Amino acid sequence: MAEIPTDPNENPTEKNIPKNKQGSKIIYRYVISFSYLHLAALYGLYLCLTSVKWPTIGFGLLMYHITIIGITAGAHSLWSHRSYKAKFPLQVILMVLNSMAFQNTTITWARDHRVHHKCSDTNGDPHNANRGFFFSHMGWLMTKKSDEVIKQGKSMDMSDLYNNPVLRFQRKYALPVIGTLCFILPTFIPMYFWGETLNNAWHMNILRYVTVLHVTCCINSVAHKWGYKPYDKNILPSQNVLLSTFALGEGFHNYHHVFPSDYQASEFGNKKLNLTTWFIDFFAKIGWAYDMKTASEEVVRNRAERTGDGTDLWGARDNNNYKIIEKVE
Structure with a gap:
């Protein structure tokens, strides 16, 4: 194993950057999307307690764990921080799991995360914790990025990810790849293999999706508070x-x-x-x-x-x- 750099000041940009005092422009189509997802997830929770089959619940728990792995081991550790290297088959597995989680494409996720580490909790941080719990948790996903965040994103070296054929494939075919892996297949599998209803299968999958989203967002909010x-x-x-x-x-x-x-x-x-x-x-x-x-x-x-x-x-x-x-x- 290679040892990481031991510079005690390896995050010098986390300090001495002015805090963001500006408001953000709300993107209302995202507000509507998130509102639907949360209402559907609550309905999925109700169905989980009343009519969903046990295999569907077990499948949802499995999906919860493997999709988080797609974020933590894939988008985060491998592609944002380059903390280890992966051969092609593992990269494909992680891209698939990451697509099942659907938190944007891996390239976009990694860019925002690299900016976060460069400008942690400052005006340049996409989910600046100094702007309040809701903003750092999920509000930043429903607002336009500040000029400073955009500037920092453009200055970030992303050549390693743009040159990665696995991530280029995910980015080029984002709609069919993510749509199929995150929403269509997880709904179809319970219906085909053990006769779950469409209503139950769909809303259980949305419950899984929203739960994973909240857990990962808690890293930006709860773990910063x-x-x-x-x-x-x-x-x-x-x-x-x-x-x-x-x-x-x-x-x-x-x-x-x-x-x-x-x-x-x-x-x-x-x-x-x-x-x-x-x-x-x-x-x-x-x-x-x-x-x-x-x-x-x-x-x-x-x-x-x-x-x-x-x-x-x-x-x-x-x-x-x-x-x-x-x-x-």
Whole structure:
């Protein structure tokens, strides 16, 4: 495994940038779309409790987990941060799973995320947490990007993604690929294989889609508001163990902003709540994932002692001294 850069100031642009005080132009067609999706998801929850078949519920849970993996291991770790490399078959798998999640194309998702890390919680951040909980959670998806966000996006080097044939294919055929994988197939499968009704299958899939969207959006909102800061107490991103449970390992957000290139996105590869790391490690064993970047234990401990708030991985204090839970193998 390759070790990530150990520069203690590797996120210098997170500070000293003026906060955004401007309002945003609302995109009403997106407001209407999100309103429908949430009403349909609530109806799906009702159907889940009244008439949906058990296999459909199980299928929805499976879809929840694999589509989050498409975001965490794919759009996030592989393509936004380049924290590991993947051979062609794994890239295709991750593109398919990412399309099932439908949070825009991977190239657009990665561009916004790279801008977020460059300009975290400032005027240049697409989902600036200083503009309020709702904006950072989902409001930014329904408003026009500020001039500064657009400027930062245009300045971002995206050549590695534009030159990727798998991502070019997803981008070129976004409507049929994402439409089929996210909405048509997950509705058709329960109907064909165990006789679920169209009404139940459709609304259960929308419930799954909206739930995944909210969980990933919580990284931008919840993890920037509540939690502990063992590695840098001067930034908003925080450790949130509960969120990590639902986001399959992505709740160790204070660590991630300090060491963004660590493929594990958590302290010392802790795997208790980190199904994303399990996924990448499995494909590393069969040779489809390689060159995983990690932060050395010494660098992580030193950073925690220098700028952390004194909490450990789980948020417990030990006489106000920093304490690390041993690495889980």
